[in-house]
Amino acid sequence: MLTIGKLGASAGVKVPTIRYYEQIGLLPEAERSAGNQRLYSQKALERLAFIRHARDLGFTLEAIRDLLSLSDQPDQPCAAADAIVIAQLAEVESRLARLGALKVELQRILTQCAGGKIANCRVIEALGDHSLCATDHRYPDLGATI
Amino acid sequence: MLTIGKLGASAGVKVPTIRYYEQIGLLPEAERSAGNQRLYSQKALERLAFIRHARDLGFTLEAIRDLLSLSDQPDQPCAAADAIVIAQLAEVESRLARLGALKVELQRILTQCAGGKIANCRVIEALGDHSLCATDHRYPDLGATI
DNA sequence: CCTTGAAGCTCTAGTTACTAGAGACATTAG
DNA sequence: CTAATGTCTCTAGTAACTAGAGCTTCAAGG
Structure with missing residues (x-):
């Protein structure tokens, strides 16, 4: 023990x-x-x-709770467990896509800056104006993990 | 108005x-x-x-609060704003790396399943035993966004 | 046997960035 | 003028913990 x-x-x-x-x-x-x-x-x-x-x-x-209760029922088909994992994989893939777009956008914003004063800072400006974005990275907000 | x-x-x-x-x-x-x-x-x-x-x-x-207060001081150098964006980019990149590893692992777990009963389900087993993992995806927990 | 320090206990409250709901007042279209 | 919609304040709830206060129990050393 x-x-x-x-x-x-x-x-x-x-x-x-x-x-x-x-x-x-x-x-x-x-x-x-x-x-x-x-x-x-x-x-x-x-x-x-x-x-x-x-x-x-x-x-x-919540997903873990489901997986655990499935693992307590060994004679059930494992399609239900699969489904949970598949959903998680989809979630991870969607998050990867979004983060990839964010990375590109942040890099683009950084290249704008010549290192001057805030007054003519492209970084602040780029953050303020969405229309300056190369890509559309507006997504519905998902509560996120990892 | x-x-x-x-x-x-x-x-x-x-x-x-x-x-x-x-x-x-x-x-x-x-x-x-x-x-x-x-x-x-x-x-x-x-x-x-x-x-x-x-x-x-x-x-x-919190980062946005800092960016906003910077943008209210136009004669400051924009290095501080840059630093915030750079930190965010680093965060995004680290999250991308982790998510990439998770994706691989989830895919690997899924290929294990032949579609039988829970009792011999490789999915549940793979989730239970970290040593079955191909990669080490244990990371310190970071509170996460996106 | 006794003491001391680590580990354990319960309980409450704080974190992030919102979201939901109740019950009352304001505004606007028909 | 009325009905519908919008806005107001306030409280409480979400996920997944984390931190702290104030107490008890345990294991090891002297």
């Missing part, structure tokens, strides 16, 4: 984060020692490692 | 967002009509368009 500190170190997750995951029901309530401290099994470590890895891959906690 | 609705429509910013910007001091307090409604000048529209554009480019409100 692991204390919360050991568990966190093993999985690469901070201690308050583990308590947070328990609070929102992503991890089951931990067993407690005589002195009321949380104790974790190897299975709990696997579950936490799964969460950590999925977070690293940019999945939301 | 524009009402808040017209201003929002012109700049592509929602009405509550404008009030929020005023509340946090990013926009100055607006003039009011006899009936206490906010009224905006053309200058206010320009300032809001600047904010909107910079947000589109992924700048934080």
Whole structure:
């Protein structure tokens, strides 16, 4: 049995984060020692490692919740799990495209600057006037991760 | 003079967002009509368009606050403005690199799945075990935009 | 056995950049 | 004049944690 500190170190997750995951029901309530401290099994470590890895891959906690509940039902077809991963891949690809456009635009803005005073700074001007943009990088705002 | 609705429509910013910007001091307090409604000048529209554009480019409100205060001091050298844009470009590039790695990893996970049952699903397994990863995509967590 | 320092506990509140909703007042079109 | 739309203030909620206060428990050294 692991204390919360050991568990966190093993999985690469901070201690308050583990308590947070328990609070929102992503991890089951931990067993407690005589002195009321949380104790974790190897299975709990696997579950936490799964969460950590999925977070690293940019999945939301909500998606992870779904993946975890799927993994608890081994006889279900895995199309549902696939779908979640496919959606995440689409999200990542769309974010890549947007960021690529932003990069180009920021580079373009920077080349405008000859290093003078703010008064004739092309950087500020370029930021102010969208019509100076080479590309259209206006997108509906998506709440974003990574 | 524009009402808040017209201003929002012109700049592509929602009405509550404008009030929020005023509340946090990013926009100055607006003039009011006899009936206490906010009224905006053309200058206010320009300032809001600047904010909107910079947000589109992924700048934080804090960075935008700095850019705005710089643009109010026309005789300062524009190196400070450049630095903010350069930092943002670096941020975008780092995020691009990470997302690229994530994309590869997600694709790899998906190719593992033969479409069976969860019990022998490689997708769930690949998510659970980081050591199955081709690349190391563990990065310190950065609060992220776009 | 006792002490001390690290690790654990609960609870509240803060972060970013908004968004949603309630209930009241203002303005405008027909 | 009325009805519909717009605007007002205020509070609270979102995601995914993080920080801090004030307390208790544990493990190791003397």
